[in-house]
Amino acid sequence: MRTDEQIRDDIMAEIDFDPKVEATDIGVTVKDGAVTLHGTVHSYFEELAVIKAAKRVKGVHAVVEEIKIKYPSDTQVDDQDIAERIAHLCEWNTTFRKYDIKAEVKNGRVTLTGNVDWQYQRADVRDYVARLRGVTGVTNSITIRPHASQLDVKRKISEALHRSATLESSKINVDVADGQVTLKGHVKAWYERKLAEDAAWSAPGVTRVVDQIQIS
Structure with a gap:
């Protein structure tokens, strides 16, 4: 230990x-x-x-x-400055343009809304905004559009877990219902739990991941 x-x-x-x-x-x-x-x-x-x-x-x-x-004293920005920077992102970033991402700024915290096809797109939008000066937090309310059968989603996640050189896939159970994936089981470390989450999010049609994996 x-x-x-x-x-x-x-x-x-x-x-x-x-x-x-x-x-x-x-x-x-x-x-x-x-x-x-x-x-x-x-x-x-x-x-x-x-x-x-x-x-x-x-x-x-x-x-x-x-x-x-x-932030350094010469880089303090207000909510209007942040909103203008996000508006600029919406003009040149293809993900922002394609999916019509919206943002609300209050006291430096940004709330994002919209619909995308994949979790990585949802995460990319958050990371772009998180890099902006003056941002103190991001609430990511962007949703993912479901576009695959439940059996197909479960199969793809199980295959991804099985391919992992780190995870013991036999110790992780996967349940899928209406685009929501629930993970159960046991792993040895937090990073293994994150690997299982990433595998679940990588499947097409996943709109939410509920991680009930225990670290033991």
Whole structure:
């Protein structure tokens, strides 16, 4: 069993290794596999990268995020500035144009709405907005259009899990109903749970993933 100190050291190394993280004052505390992240970053996108880095480490069971976004004084922007930047994205980004993505900005937080065909498109839109200066959070309410049979979705997810060199697919159960995928079972680490989620989202027609996988 890994010690809290080993987990902490690996998280710090993973954060340092991630090119999306520029901040150097991130702090990490670990107690019984529960991780608390604190310190400051330069953008919401960087904050997301720090959280993802921590979740990739073996032995992490939960993450508490207490990171603050600190912009230089000369880069402070208001909601109108953010809205104009998003409007510019809507003009040149093909995903924004094709799917008529809408955004509402309030106190630096952006709520996204619209419909796309795939989860990766939904995630890409969020990441584009998260990179914008002044954004302090993103609520991604974009939905995914269903376009495949339930049996086909379940088969594709099961095949993806079976192909994974890391996951023991026999320990994960997949249920599909009306585009919603429910995952159950046990894995050894949080990053394995994320791999199972990604496999589920990669199937066409998946509109929601309910992850009930336990980390043991």
